[in-house]
Amino acid sequence: MLENISTAKVAGGWHKQYSHSASSTRCTMRFAVFLPPGASETNKVPVLYWLSGLTCTDENFMQKAGAFKKAAELGIAIVAPDTSPRGDNVPNEDSYDFAQGAGFYLNATKAPYNTHFNMYDYVVNELPALIEQHFPVTDKKAISGHSMGGHGALMIALKNPQSYTSASAFSPIVNPMACPWGVKAFTGYLGDDKTTWAHYDTCELMQQAEQANYLPMLISQGDADNFLEEQLKPQNLVDIANTKAYPLQLEMHAGYDHSYFFISSFIDQHLLFHHQFLSA
Ligand SMILES: CC(=O)Oc1ccc2c(C)cc(=O)oc2c1
Numbered sequence: 577m578l579e580n581i582s583t584a585k586v587a588g589g590w591h592k593q594y595s596h597s598a599s600s601t602r603c604t605m606r607f608a609v610f611l612p613p614g615a616s617e618t619n620k621v622p623v624l625y626w627l628s629g630l631t632c633t634d635e636n637f638m639q640k641a642g643a644f645k646k647a648a649e650l651g652i653a654i655v656a657p658d659t660s661p662r663g664d665n666v667p668n669e670d671s672y673d674f675a676q677g678a679g680f681y682l683n684a685t686k687a688p689y690n691t692h693f694n695m696y697d698y699v700v701n702e703l704p705a706l707i708e709q710h711f712p713v714t715d716k717k718a719i720s721g722h723s724m725g726g727h728g729a730l731m732i733a734l735k736n737p738q739s740y741t742s743a744s745a746f747s748p749i750v751n752p753m754a755c756p757w758g759v760k761a762f763t764g765y766l767g768d769d770k771t772t773w774a775h776y777d778t779c780e781l782m783q784q785a786e787q788a789n790y791l792p793m794l795i796s797q798g799d800a801d802n803f804l805e806e807q808l809k810p811q812n813l814v815d816i817a818n819t820k821a822y823p824l825q826l827e828m829h830a831g832y833d834h835s836y837f838f839i840s841s842f843i844d845q846h847l848l849f850h851h852q853f854l855s856a
Pocket residue numbers: 628629630631632636722723724725803834835836
């Protein structure tokens with residue numbers, strides 16, 4: 577049962593927010609959807625799933641990315657889930673990079689997080705099924721995200737190459753096993769056994785990818801991003817892509833930082849990138 581929270585017309589289409597009771601995360605979840613003009617039961621449109629970063633909700637991308645005009649022109653719906661389960665019954669910490677607001681798009685196995693922190697199942701299975709049931713969309717999907725959400729988008733695409741036409745990311749954490757944000761999150765959600773961490777690490781997953789499952793990938797990264805060297809490390813992924821001719825394009829952009837000013841500057845390029853494959 578979907579509960580509509582807000583509805584606003586934008587770029588000729590509609591921005592709407594919903595809440596619903598989610599079985600994978602065992603709590604009420606929120607998401608936002610943009611439907612381009614003309615989307616209807618007789619004219620279903622493909623979907624770009626957007627995964628936001630640490631501290632964000634379903635709102636940041638929709639309010640700040642400036643994606644609506646291009647998505648409207650290209651006929652692409654956008655779905656932006658929240659970044660974690662939330663609520664009084666959901667474990668939390670006084671921390672910006674762990675627990676509520678920082679779900680890391682995985683299924684936690686360690687108590688007390690394993691009851692609710694199943695964002696992987698939510699994003700891969702439950703949310704698309706719900707979206708395809710209630711909105712005028714096809715089952716063609718692309719996925720993108722920012723920072724922690726960039727990790728989520730690339731990791732989910734590599735684990736589910738049949739489900740997405742293409743993947744992209746802004747300033748993604750590509751090697752969470754080898755950076756402080758990832759080590760903290762994976763230890764807290766998965767425990768100390770690093771063999772389980774590898775199931776959610778983009779570099780590890782690309783290393784294992786078979787050529788028949790390659791997906792087109794685009795990464796945009798600002799060179800004035802304070803997190804580039806210690807947390808993001810896009811070159812680690814490029815090095816792997818180069819050894820196996822994986823179709824990954826990394827674009828470095830001079831002077832840009834980690835913020836939504838960067839995302840809003842290049843979101844049109846990402847929408848055009850995905851449109852090539854969503855419309856094929
Ligand atoms: C709205 C906004 O600026 O979002 C934002 C700021 C900082 C970060 C950081 C540091 C990491 C991340 O994963 O996401 C993120 C998002």
